[in-house]
Amino acid sequence: xxxxxxxxxxxxxxxxxxxxxxxxxxxxxxxxxxxxxxxxxxxxxxxxxxxxxxxxxxxxxxxxxxxxxxxxxxxxxxxxxxxxxxxxxxxxxxxxxxxxxxxxxxxxxxxxxxxxxxxxxxxxxxxxxxxxxxxxx
Numbered sequence: 001x002x003x004x005x006x007x008x009x010x011x012x013x014x015x016x017x018x019x020x021x022x023x024x025x026x027x028x029x030x031x032x033x034x035x036x037x038x039x040x041x042x043x044x045x046x047x048x049x050x051x052x053x054x055x056x057x058x059x060x061x062x063x064x065x066x067x068x069x070x071x072x073x074x075x076x077x078x079x080x081x082x083x084x085x086x087x088x089x090x091x092x093x094x095x096x097x098x099x100x101x102x103x104x105x106x107x108x109x110x111x112x113x114x115x116x117x118x119x120x121x122x123x124x125x126x127x128x129x130x131x132x133x134x135x136x137x
Contacts, residue, residue, distance in 0.1 A: 029098035031057035038072040063096040070108040089135040091117040095128040
């Protein structure tokens with residue numbers, strides 16, 4: 001009986017492993033998602049369509065709207081003794097010049113209750129900022 005439980009546990013744990021990120025397609029633009037001070041940041045939608053994998057974007061060159069989910073803790077009210085509360089934000093960013101084979105970095109940040117997002121090209125130059133931020137508590 002114990003042997004079957006161990007086998008069942010191994011099967012269940014194996015089902016939970018994540019798939020590796022695929023290699024970058026040189027005919028498409030690639031966007032990695034990053035945060036310095038949040039709990040969770042993940043790709044949510046591309047041009048209004050929900051994504052299956054929130055770890056990255058990979059798409060044809062041209063104009064696209066990216067939507068990212070960004071979660072972070074904040075003290076409400078912003079006082080040192082207040083209990084932290086999770087804040088969930090959906091950030092939209094539009095960029096018209098995505099290039100094939102180029103790697104970009106979408107970075108989400110917060111300062112208190114203010115949420116920001118920036119898109120950087122491979123040279124580290126800021127090429128776009130957030131267009132819209134909608135947050136929930």
